[in-house]
Amino acid sequence: MFEDKVLVCKDCGNEFVFTAGEQEFYAEKGFQNEPSRCKSCRSNHKAARRSGERVMFDAVCAECGQPTKIPFEPKTDKPVYCSECFAKHRA
16 A cells, blocks of 8 residues: 655655655554655654754844844745834734
8 A cells, every 4th residue: 555655855845755664654643745864864853843953034124124033935826024013013
């Protein structure tokens, strides 16, 4: 029923095998998505989350033009706001 699949890690870009056994485990747990990171990057990502480290990305506020740091990778089609401008938009 399940066959090994070769996937590409979204962090390092290396190929990794999503084994038939792993696919069966994912199906049993009801997981809808395939893994997006290889084992090494997945371990590093988990360790960073546990240690409280947060990857921040540089961006420019779409409203005031000031440089800011945000906790997600900005997309070109959506505006990004600094904390002050974001608070104004929420109100």
